[in-house]
Amino acid sequence: MSKILSYEEKDTWIHQLSGVTKLIFFLLWCVVSMMTYDTRILILMVVFSLFVFKISKTQWKQVGSVFKVVMVFLIFNVVAIFFFSPDQGSHIYGTRTVLFHIAGRYDMTLEQLFYELNVVIKYFTIIPTVFMFLVTTNPSEFAASMNKVGISYNVGYAISIALRYIPDVQGEFTKIKHAQEARGIEMSGKASFLNRIKSTASIIFPLIFSSMDRIDTVSNAMELRGFGKHKKRTWYMAKKLKRNDYLTIGFTVIFAIVALVFTFADGSRFYNPFV
Amino acid sequence: MKLNNYKAPLREWFNQADRKKEKDESVSALKVEDLYFSYVEGKPILQHIHFDIKKGEMVSIVGKNGAGKSTLSNLICGFYKPVKGRILLNGEDVAPLSIKERGEKIGLVMQSPNQMISKPMIYEEVALGLAVRGVPEKEMKERVYETLKICGLYPFRNWPVSALSFGQKKRVSIASILVMNPEVLILDEPTAGQDYRHYTEIMEFLKDINENFGITIIMITHDMHLMLEYTDRAIVIADGHLIADDTPARILTNEQIADKAYLKKTSLYDLAVNCQIDNPSEFVERFIAYERQQRKLRIEKVKENPAHVKDIIL
Ligand SMILES: Nc1ncnc2c1ncn2[C@@H]1O[C@H](COP(=O)(O)OP(=O)(O)OP(=O)(O)O)[C@@H](O)[C@H]1O
Numbered sequence: 001m002s003k004i005l006s007y008e009e010k011d012t013w014i015h016q017l018s019g020v021t022k023l024i025f026f027l028l029w030c031v032v033s034m035m036t037y038d039t040r041i042l043i044l045m046v047v048f049s050l051f052v053f054k055i056s057k058t059q060w061k062q063v064g065s066v067f068k069v070v071m072v073f074l075i076f077n078v079v080a081i082f083f084f085s086p087d088q089g090s091h092i093y094g095t096r097t098v099l100f101h102i103a104g105r106y107d108m109t110l111e112q113l114f115y116e117l118n119v120v121i122k123y124f125t126i127i128p129t130v131f132m133f134l135v136t137t138n139p140s141e142f143a144a145s146m147n148k149v150g151i152s153y154n155v156g157y158a159i160s161i162a163l164r165y166i167p168d169v170q171g172e173f174t175k176i177k178h179a180q181e182a183r184g185i186e187m188s189g190k191a192s193f194l195n196r197i198k199s200t201a202s203i204i205f206p207l208i209f210s211s212m213d214r215i216d217t218v219s220n221a222m223e224l225r226g227f228g229k230h231k232k233r234t235w236y237m238a239k240k241l242k243r244n245d246y247l248t249i250g251f252t253v254i255f256a257i258v259a260l261v262f263t264f265a266d267g268s269r270f271y272n273p274f275v
Numbered sequence: 276m277k278l279n280n281y282k283a284p285l286r287e288w289f290n291q292a293d294r295k296k297e298k299d300e301s302v303s304a305l306k307v308e309d310l311y312f313s314y315v316e317g318k319p320i321l322q323h324i325h326f327d328i329k330k331g332e333m334v335s336i337v338g339k340n341g342a343g344k345s346t347l348s349n350l351i352c353g354f355y356k357p358v359k360g361r362i363l364l365n366g367e368d369v370a371p372l373s374i375k376e377r378g379e380k381i382g383l384v385m386q387s388p389n390q391m392i393s394k395p396m397i398y399e400e401v402a403l404g405l406a407v408r409g410v411p412e413k414e415m416k417e418r419v420y421e422t423l424k425i426c427g428l429y430p431f432r433n434w435p436v437s438a439l440s441f442g443q444k445k446r447v448s449i450a451s452i453l454v455m456n457p458e459v460l461i462l463d464e465p466t467a468g469q470d471y472r473h474y475t476e477i478m479e480f481l482k483d484i485n486e487n488f489g490i491t492i493i494m495i496t497h498d499m500h501l502m503l504e505y506t507d508r509a510i511v512i513a514d515g516h517l518i519a520d521d522t523p524a525r526i527l528t529n530e531q532i533a534d535k536a537y538l539k540k541t542s543l544y545d546l547a548v549n550c551q552i553d554n555p556s557e558f559v560e561r562f563i564a565y566e567r568q569q570r571k572l573r574i575e576k577v578k579e580n581p582a583h584v585k586d587i588i589l
Pocket residue numbers: 171314315320338339340341342343344345346347386
């Protein structure tokens with residue numbers, strides 16, 4: 001049984017990087033992906049993300065179910081864009097090539113399709129990196145390393161606890177689900193999709209509330225033990241930045257600069273194949 | 276302690292006290308055959324577990340923290356699949372049955388009540404199992420109220436679950452399983468966190484449904500008193516292995532087993548040894564049987580005259 005989206009120890013150079021390095025990479029990567037609509041750069045980024053994902057030895061079962069949820073959101077997002085602004089594409093690219101008429105003000109245009117394709121690609125530049133970041137970063141090491149680069153240990157600790165709770169909450173969820181099934185609520189594939197969503201929701205909400213309660217309890221318990229009393233604390237999971245870390249950070253920064261310069265060289269975020 | 280004056284009378288009592296009656300039911304309710312399980316490959320949690328629990332038995336499963344007791348109950352209910360071995364319910368392999376299908380016969384009260392409770396109100400929570408089975412409103416209400424009374428929760432029936440203490444939540448989870456009348460009832464530490472009064476009430480009720488309706492009851496426990504007083508048989512698990520399957524008295528008087536499973540030897544045993552009774556475990560057994568009889572008499576007295584209820588419980 002494998003836990004979803006939680007740290008799993010493996011021996012790859014990505015796992016050995018400091019959590020801070022991965023965070024810097026991840027943040028810059030997101031910034032670039034959000035800023036640019038240059039299809040060429042986006043495609044390059046997708047290829048690179050998939051490559052990194054591959055060498056991090058992340059398995060499908062660690063991320064598969066979350067991926068499916070993200071896909072549902074993606075579809076929702078794409079449909080919503082079309083519903084609310086069917087002419088966004090023409091607006092951006094300045095031309096209007098109607099493929100076919102749908103109804104009322106809704107025309108399917110090539111520009112709109114291209115624009116939405118870019119949105120989809122953006123998702124795919126980020127998804128593998130988020131997954132990779134979560135499953136290759138040891139929460140405790142991450143908190144320690146953040147502190148090493150000067151971030152207050154309270155912040156580092158908060159993040160690391162959040163990461164650490166991912167598997168706990170999942171375990172809890174599975175147990176609650178089993179208990180419900182044992183009492184006669186079918187939640188496996190045998191139940192209808194709608195019923196499954198309904199019964200899952202009836203578990204998730206109480207779970208969120210009880211997790212909130214727990215945050216309160218844990219923070220009280222930590223305060224009782226003197227957490228946050230002093231400016232400094234000792235860490236035993238800290239990793240010094242090594243050669244690979246500097247190389248990764250260097251590469252990320254250079255990549256971000258080049259990508260952004262390239263994107264904005266013609267004065268627009270968009271790559272326009274229509275003119 | 277000075278025992279000299281009591282040695283002779285105690286030996287005499289031992290010789291005339293009734294032997295415990297052996298149950299000779301022979302229909303198997305829950306049988307486990309050569310069961311193996313591990314969460315992580317290469318780290319076995321349970322190995323070669325085998326036992327056969329007969330219909331109408333009341334059995335306890337004991338062992339130190341992390342021995343694999345809760346895991347075993349989860350395997351029986353189908354939350355996990357065994358690596359090897361079979362589990363038979365009424366003589367039939369349960370492997371093809373889903374969790375829900377097993378749940379129709381087996382009721383499991385899990386160790387942590389928080390994992391079982393999903394409704395905001397106590398009434399709704401206890402009624403949940405009946406509601407999904409389509410029991411009519413009126414019958415449901417009756418059964419839920421009755422169960423709430425047994426579990427000492429009736430005054431709280433309209434309370435939100437979040438306002439309850441741990442012990443009360445545990446009782447809510449027991450009630451929500453009891454209400455469904457399972458054939459086999461598995462309770463993971465039913466008495467943890469219970470005060471003496473509620474402990475007695477719940478245990479008496481379990482004993483009652485066990486004796487009068489033939490419901491098979493399996494209790495996972497750390498409470499040696501519970502094991503001795505209420506169950507006729509105990510299965511001991513240590514480090515994933517079944518190391519004993521015998522009467523509680525014999526297990527508690529077997530030093531080797533008690534040490535291995537971190538069980539506390541009963542002081543009755545020491546008493547018997549000190550008084551030079553040749554068969555200390557038999558002594559413990561007869562003593563418990565005698566005590567049970569006394570308790571039964573007390574309870575019968577109360578049934579005739581309910582005003583005495585305080586006398587036995589307090
Ligand atoms: N989800 C899980 N993943 C991996 N290991 C687990 C998991 N649940 C339990 N274990 C391990 O399995 C072993 C047995 O656990 P189990 O909960 O069955 O013990 P137990 O006998 O019920 O203990 P206790 O008396 O504390 O309730 C423990 O060593 C525990 O660390």
